[in-house]
Amino acid sequence: MLEVRKATAQDRRAISVVLAAAFADDPVVRWLMPKPRRDIQMFRALTLHLHAAPGCADIASDNGEPVGAALWDPPVHSVSMRQGLVGLSRLFFAMGSGYRRGVELERAFTRARPSGQFWYLAAIGAPTPGTGAGSALLEQRLASIDGPAYLESSNQRNVPLYQRFGFAVIQEISLPENGPTLWTMLRS
Template identity: 85%
Template sequence: MLEVRRATAQERRAISVVLATAFAADPVVRWLMPKAGRDVQMFRALTLHLHAAPACADIAFDNGEPVGAALWDPPGHSVSFRQGLVGLSRLFLAMGSGLRRGVVLERAFTRARPAGQLWYLAQIGASTQGRGVGSALLERRLASIDGPAYLESSNLRNVPLYQRFGFAVIEEISLPEDGPTLWTMLRR
């Protein structure tokens, strides 16, 4: 039975593992880090330091096992200088030379992100596909927030899922260096 709820601080490490599994074959993750092996470290840096707003992580369980997670940044969210420094240093340790592409990716995201106060879906993933985990995670959070929400989809197959929840594609981004395409999406 699927259960979705707000994650505790102690569950953020489990979220890192779920997201690493969910994104193992993701075009953007493999563009950033062609060899798998340090994905959990990368997602741990994102989960614990860079997208770590209190009460903004959701986790899905199936029969007590974590199977999905979502990280949201609330409107106006920013990390402290110290938290950002720790997060970036851990990203560097995980990504190595891929961090350069990570900077390119973040610049593209920053240029594309709409102005104004909005919820940002930083990460969402399920360790097993096609079981409604992503839908359950989106439904839970979107039912509880006011205002617009924004995301970048790194996989064209996921765009219809987001569209079912009211997101619309606003831009297509082609990354350089034979990088993959991303779709920015906004829910008003």
């Protein structure tokens, strides 16, 4: 039976593994890092340091096994300088030469983000699509927050899922160097 709950600090490593598996074939992740050797380390840096707001990670389990996860940043979330430096250094180690593309990606995200305060969906994924884990994760968190929410979809097949939850495409971003397209989406 599918269960969604707020993740504990102890769940964060499992979330890294789930997200790495969920994004194994993601166009943007493969553009950043063509080989999946260090995907778990990249998601661990994001999960433990850069998108680590307390109470803002969710995990979906089926019979106790993690099957999906989501990382949210609350409005005006920021990390401490120390946490940011640790996260960025671990991200650099994981991404290697892909780090340069990661900087380009973050610049594109920064230019595209709407003004104002909103919840930011930093990552959501389920290694096995079609299980309902993504929908359950979105449903639970969106029911508990006030105000707008924002995300960048790195895969066109996920856009209809987000639209079912009230998100609308506000911009397409084409990444340089024959990179993939992303869709920025806002839910008022």
